Amino acid sequence: MDDWEYVRSGMKMSIYEGISATIFTVITQGVFLTGLALVFGADEFYIGVIGSIPLLSQMFQLITPSIVRRIGKRKQFTLINSLVSRLSWGIFIFFLMFNFKNIWAFLAVYIFSQITGAIAGNSWLSWMRDLVPEEKRGVYFGSRNFYISIASIAMTLIATKLLDIFKKNTGFEIVIMIGLVGAVIAARFLNKQYEPPFTTSRAAVDFKSAFKDMNFKRLLYFSTFWNFIILFAAPFFPLYMIKYLKLSYSFMGILAITSSITAMAFYKIWGKISDVVGHKSIQEWAIYLVGINVIVIWLALNPSTVYLLWIDAIVSGIGWSALNLTFMTLPFEVSGVNSGSYLAVYSTLNGLSGFAGGIAGGIAAKYLSTFSFDIGQFHIHGIQLFFLFTGIMRLLSIPLLHRVRVRRYIPVRKYIFSSVVFLSRRANLRARFAYPIVLLKKRRSKSRVYPKK
Numbered sequence: 001m002d003d004w005e006y007v008r009s010g011m012k013m014s015i016y017e018g019i020s021a022t023i024f025t026v027i028t029q030g031v032f033l034t035g036l037a038l039v040f041g042a043d044e045f046y047i048g049v050i051g052s053i054p055l056l057s058q059m060f061q062l063i064t065p066s067i068v069r070r071i072g073k074r075k076q077f078t079l080i081n082s083l084v085s086r087l088s089w090g091i092f093i094f095f096l097m098f099n100f101k102n103i104w105a106f107l108a109v110y111i112f113s114q115i116t117g118a119i120a121g122n123s124w125l126s127w128m129r130d131l132v133p134e135e136k137r138g139v140y141f142g143s144r145n146f147y148i149s150i151a152s153i154a155m156t157l158i159a160t161k162l163l164d165i166f167k168k169n170t171g172f173e174i175v176i177m178i179g180l181v182g183a184v185i186a187a188r189f190l191n192k193q194y195e196p197p198f199t200t201s202r203a204a205v206d207f208k209s210a211f212k213d214m215n216f217k218r219l220l221y222f223s224t225f226w227n228f229i230i231l232f233a234a235p236f237f238p239l240y241m242i243k244y245l246k247l248s249y250s251f252m253g254i255l256a257i258t259s260s261i262t263a264m265a266f267y268k269i270w271g272k273i274s275d276v277v278g279h280k281s282i283q284e285w286a287i288y289l290v291g292i293n294v295i296v297i298w299l300a301l302n303p304s305t306v307y308l309l310w311i312d313a314i315v316s317g318i319g320w321s322a323l324n325l326t327f328m329t330l331p332f333e334v335s336g337v338n339s340g341s342y343l344a345v346y347s348t349l350n351g352l353s354g355f356a357g358g359i360a361g362g363i364a365a366k367y368l369s370t371f372s373f374d375i376g377q378f379h380i381h382g383i384q385l386f387f388l389f390t391g392i393m394r395l396l397s398i399p400l401l402h403r404v405r406v407r408r409y410i411p412v413r414k415y416i417f418s419s420v421v422f423l424s425r426r427a428n429l430r431a432r433f434a435y436p437i438v439l440l441k442k443r444r445s446k447s448r449v450y451p452k453k
Contacts, residue, residue: 023182052358142271262317
C-alpha cells in the first residue's frame, strides 16, 4: 500500500471516528448539558460558568506540542486523553443513581473531562493537518461534518425522546450510557487511523514565533473577541428555552434536528465554495447571517412566538455550518507549517477569552433574570438583552476579520457586485443561477479571486 492509500484510509477512518464520537458529544452540549446542570442545581451564574469551562480548558493545550514532540506519536497521546475525557462522564451515572446532586461535584467531573479532551483536541488537529492534503481540506471537512450531522440527528432524536419518557435521573442515566458506547467505538476507529510523519517541529521556538507573526496576531484579535461575545450569551439560549419558554426536550430536539439537516445540506456547498473563494470569505458571510438572525429572532421570542424558532433553526444551520467549517480550517491557512504550537496558542487565548465571556455573562444573567419589561405587545425578559447584545457584537467583529490576510478572499461587497453583474447579463435566468455558480464554474479565471491587499 503506497502513501496515498494510507492517507485515504486514514481520512476514511477519521469520518467513522467522527460519527461515533458524535454519539457522545451530543450529550455534552446544548440543551442536554443545560438540562443536566439544572438537575444538579445550577442557576444562571453556574450555567455561564459551565458554558465557559470548555474554553478555559483549552489553555492546557499549550503543553501539548512539547509533550507530543517528546513522545513522537500523536495517535497514542490523542487516543488515551480522548478516551479518559469521555469515559469520565460515567461518574455522572453513579451520581444520578444515588441521587447525589451537588453542583461542585458536577463541576469537578466536567472540568476534568474538558481538560483532558482539550489536550487530545490539539494533538488531533495537528494530526489531521498532516493527514489531509491542503487542497482537499474544504471538501473533506465539509463531507466529514455532513456525516457527523447525520449521527447528531439520530442521537438527538433518541436522547430527547428518552428524556421526555423517563424521569430526569433515569433519562440522563440512559442517555449518558449510550454516549459512552459511542465513545468506545470512536476510540477503536481512532486507533485504526493512519498517522503520517510528524512534520510540526521546533515547538518551543514556534510559541515565540506565533506572537511575532503579525498576521497570526490579527487572527487572534478577531477570534478572541468572537469567543468572548459568543460565550457571553451562548449558554443562555437553551436555558431560555427550558426555563422561560417551558419547551419539551422532544420539541427542542426536533429544532436541533432541523438545524442539523439544514447544516448537512450546506456543509458540502460551503466546502466547495470555500476552496474557491477562501475560508475567510465564507466566515464573513456567515457572521452577517448569524448576527442578524439573533437580533431579529431572539429579541422577539416569547411563548406566543415560538414558531420563530423554526426560522432560527434553519438560518442557524446555514450560518453555523459555514462557521464550524471555517473556524477549523482558517487557523491552518494562517499558521502554515507551525500548526502544532500556533494552534495551541490560538486555542489557549481563545479559551481564556471565552471563559472570561462566560463568567461575565453568568454574572450579568444572574442580575438580568430578576426583571422583565414590556415593549408594546412584546414581553421582554431581561436575559433576552443578552441576545440583542451578542447579535450586535457579532456584526462588530467583522472589521477585525477583515484585517486577517489569506491567500484567497473575496469581500462580500465584491461577491454581491460580481454576482449581480453576472446574472444581469443573462436574459433567461435558470434556477441553477441561484447557486453561487459565478465562483464555482471550474475556476475558469484567476481574476475571480481577489487577494487581500
